[in-house]
Amino acid sequence: MSPPRVRRAARWRRFNWAGTLGALIWLVIVVVPLYSMVSSTLQTRPEYLDNGPLALPTDPGLGSYRQVLEGDFPRYLLNTAIVTVSCAAIVIALAVTVSYVVVRNRSPWSRRTFQLFLLGLAIPSQAVIIPVYWIITELQLYDTLLAVILPTAAFSLPVSVLILVGTMRDIDEEMYESMALDGAGPARMLVQLVVPVARAGISTAGVFAALNAWNGFLFPLILTQSRESRVLTLGLYDFVGEFRVDIPALLAAVVLSIVPIFTAYLFARRQLINGLMGVGGR
Template identity: 35%
Template sequence: MSGTTRRGGAVRRAGVHVVLWGYAAVALLPLLVMVWNSFRTDQELVSEPLGLPVAPSFDAYREAWVEASFSTYFLNSVLVTTASVLLSTAVSLLAAYALARSRSRLMTVIEQVFVSGLMMPVFLMIVPIFYLLDMIGLASTRTGLILVYAAVSIPFSVFVLATFLRQLPDELEDAARIDGAGPLRTFWSVLLPLVRPAVATVVVFRFVPIWNDFFYPLILVRDRERYTLPVGLTTFFGEYQTSWSTLFAGLVIATLPLVVLFLVATRQIVAGLTAGMGR
């Protein structure tokens, strides 16, 4: 029976691996087509849409980056996304630490207020947000976008980080307190290194939707020089719809930072998502 059970387990594992590898191949195929088509000419794409590049060329990337102002859209997205994620993560870490370690009823109410932000549809907030930014002079600015993205990211980040911090034993802080460390020192030197997987999870799960967001920049930004990638891509498609190689090059540039981010943070993301499952 044990041999049969082992063989059955091996067959199931092999089946799972086949399904996962098959899914990975199906998911990666469009990305590979996009990448190799970006190195082909328009004539090659028209004559053989799914062919491989005969003589790879970087002309499409140069045209997308320089002539189509793609460098401006890309740098705007990098600035807005990075600043939003850093600001929201820093605020959320401090708030989550206070909420996770407090036992007062007031803090429980405050945490519920934070969590309630997860249930608020972003489309319902756009009109008051627009008028607020216009009133304080931040409409159609990168600073306004950063503040909006940071604000809408805080509820999710606080929820994840507070849940993770509650799993850390209080004895760690007691030991640091005996050694003379204050609350901020304890948080920075003792707890922060332990919550690094949760921080990586929050960063990635907020970076991706902000990077891909089309709605807020479309409504709040009126100056083309401050467009982010998703909005810039709409004008890009309109102007270069007959230059398919340039379109593919632009899509590769827009996708590359997300691929790099996932490759760098995969281990921390898995550790953050599976924390506490063995308890």
């Protein structure tokens, strides 16, 4: 055989058939549910019941999306956005300062504080929902957005502190020493050195807190009641009636609720990956 044919044969033998087959299977597993969800939103409820979720829409339309947007969905979206932004802001503000103290202060007190936050990783929210409910009612915050914001931010803090401690430990000690020689204090070092250098970890913590808040279900379910305080995860119940479920409208609401957080992830995915790579520290 000629050399080009030999090279082609060698490449053909090295072809990863098992990996390609696995990738195709995974592609089908991912694409089929997405296709079913989007296709169902373009059908009416009778068409969906007659044709099934995998059938192509015979007369595609946006009636399900119109039905969702004409209901209380915009209010739920606004409430969810308020909860998400507030949780992300609280988590970033607290996690940055706590992590800075843990990294720069070598006292036993700072180590115990870090260990306390690590202990929070082992406590699921379901295990403490009763004391959280009691605290919220005692503070007279029940059925308010603040009742959802505070515990959601609290349960996002341990992971955020872990991420930022690993990121800040990668900052060279010489950079702190050079700023100290210039007369910079701890607050100035935090603002002018730590925050710019650790922006990848800060973005990761913010995205993590935002995802937790956007997808949160337990705290809104237990700590809110009225429609005025309802968020998207609870708003999906609007399409579940006593005798029927409007699947196209329900899936249209799901699609609309995914778009904002998915868009935010697309813009922050690089910072998210870079921040997670620095969790281990040095």
